[in-house]
Amino acid sequence: MRDGLAPADADVVRTMALSRGALFAAPIEGLPASTDRADPDLPDTHSRKITAGIDYGLGRETKLTVEYATVQGLAPRSPTSACAL
Numbered sequence: 001m002r003d004g005l006a007p008a009d010a011d012v013v014r015t016m017a018l019s020r021g022a023l024f025a026a027p028i029e030g031l032p033a034s035t036d037r038a039d040p041d042l043p044d045t046h047s048r049k050i051t052a053g054i055d056y057g058l059g060r061e062t063k064l065t066v067e068y069a070t071v072q073g074l075a076p077r078s079p080t081s082a083c084a085l
Helices: 007-019
Strands: 046-057 063-074
Touching: none
Parallel strands: none
Antiparallel strands: 046 063
8 A cells, every 4th residue: 555545546547647537549558458347247227207396476586395215127237316405
């Protein structure tokens, strides 16, 4: 570890600093090339979102909103959840 980073993490930091987020036209000298591939047995994900709501005016500048939302589907790799206030 160097500066608290694993060698691979230090390579990522170096690459991002050099590229400033842009794509490189050629491999960076001194860094190993890498390729990411999805598992061919990984099932496709799909989802369906349903949202319904009602707005009701209580006055000139006040309204009441009631909303229902549901998401159904298959997400085998990473289940997620969200909350909003």
